[in-house]
Amino acid sequence: NSDCYTAISLNVHLQALISPERKSHRTILTNDISRGREANPIQCINSIDDEQKPTDFVYISENCITSDLINIDRKISTMNSCLCEEKCTSFNCLCCNHSLRCWYDEEGKLLADFNYSDPPMIFECNQLCNCNAITCNNRIVQHGLTQRFQLFKTETKGWGIRTLRNIAKGTYVCEYIGEVIADTEADRREDDSYIFDLDNKDSESFCIDAKQYGNFTRFINHSCEPNLIPIRVFIEHHDLRFPRIAFFANRDITAEEELSFDYGERFWIVKYKSFTCDCGSLNCKYS
Numbered sequence: 001n002s003d004c005y006t007a008i009s010l011n012v013h014l015q016a017l018i019s020p021e022r023k024s025h026r027t028i029l030t031n032d033i034s035r036g037r038e039a040n041p042i043q044c045i046n047s048i049d050d051e052q053k054p055t056d057f058v059y060i061s062e063n064c065i066t067s068d069l070i071n072i073d074r075k076i077s078t079m080n081s082c083l084c085e086e087k088c089t090s091f092n093c094l095c096c097n098h099s100l101r102c103w104y105d106e107e108g109k110l111l112a113d114f115n116y117s118d119p120p121m122i123f124e125c126n127q128l129c130n131c132n133a134i135t136c137n138n139r140i141v142q143h144g145l146t147q148r149f150q151l152f153k154t155e156t157k158g159w160g161i162r163t164l165r166n167i168a169k170g171t172y173v174c175e176y177i178g179e180v181i182a183d184t185e186a187d188r189r190e191d192d193s194y195i196f197d198l199d200n201k202d203s204e205s206f207c208i209d210a211k212q213y214g215n216f217t218r219f220i221n222h223s224c225e226p227n228l229i230p231i232r233v234f235i236e237h238h239d240l241r242f243p244r245i246a247f248f249a250n251r252d253i254t255a256e257e258e259l260s261f262d263y264g265e266r267f268w269i270v271k272y273k274s275f276t277c278d279c280g281s282l283n284c285k286y287s
């Protein structure tokens, strides 16, 4: 029919307008979206359209608090620490035993028998431990980022994050950073696209909202077959209401692959009416 013809001919004309070099042209929009706040710069590129780098948020590299409703218990009297002299091994280290065992191998990757589908909480050694803050094996997330990332414009999912290097299964990749809020506050937030729930079995539960304040993980897209899983990690405090969310690779990831994690049901219950999942995986749950 004529509408269809119009749409097709319009598309043909539009494609002709996009010059060939424009299509392959990778426009670098900035060399570091973190402006020096991360160990390595994170470039932002767009080879899809004319959208400029995202500026509608404040880049932070550590979680922040904006309300006095949030009071994280940092008393050192409520913290476990170890008395290890040398390396912390699972057998006599109180911190490793607190995590059931030290789940990091000699190279700082999760052990082969780590349970990726129902992961334990991890208690890293902390400022009160007797072990060496550099050589102790039970200190991975606290040493920060070691991988190289790029913020890029995807074809259909807005911005996304890709790795520029191969990442082996079990490697610590990044932390979900944002504003720590009460779930009652989250219930008042209009744009809930960047909320991460710190679901706590007990009464009050909290969230990390990366909409206004966040790091590059706010741009990581959903997949039903993700290459990252979130692990709850405790380091400088043991207030179980406020775990730090550390993403680890649940399989080998090749350079240039887009990073993803499973946003879970609560995201899709809210967003399914606006858009569906196009992760393309065989057992996609929300398409």
Ligand SMILES: COc1cc2c(NC3CCN(Cc4ccccc4)CC3)nc(NCCCN(C)C)nc2cc1OCCCCCN
Pocket: 183, 184, 186, 187, 188, 189, 190, 191, 192, 193, 194, 195, 196, 197, 207, 218, 263, 264, 266, 267, 268, 270, 271
């Ligand atoms: C869209 O994805 C999510 C939405 C969430 C949400 N949304 C609410 C829905 C009601 N409106 C109400 C409202 C509507 C309009 C205006 C104001 C308020 C306010 C926002 N609330 C809460 N937690 C709040 C506590 C739950 N409550 C039931 C106790 N967690 C959420 C976790 C989500 O993804 C998680 C993974 C995604 C990772 C993203 N990078």
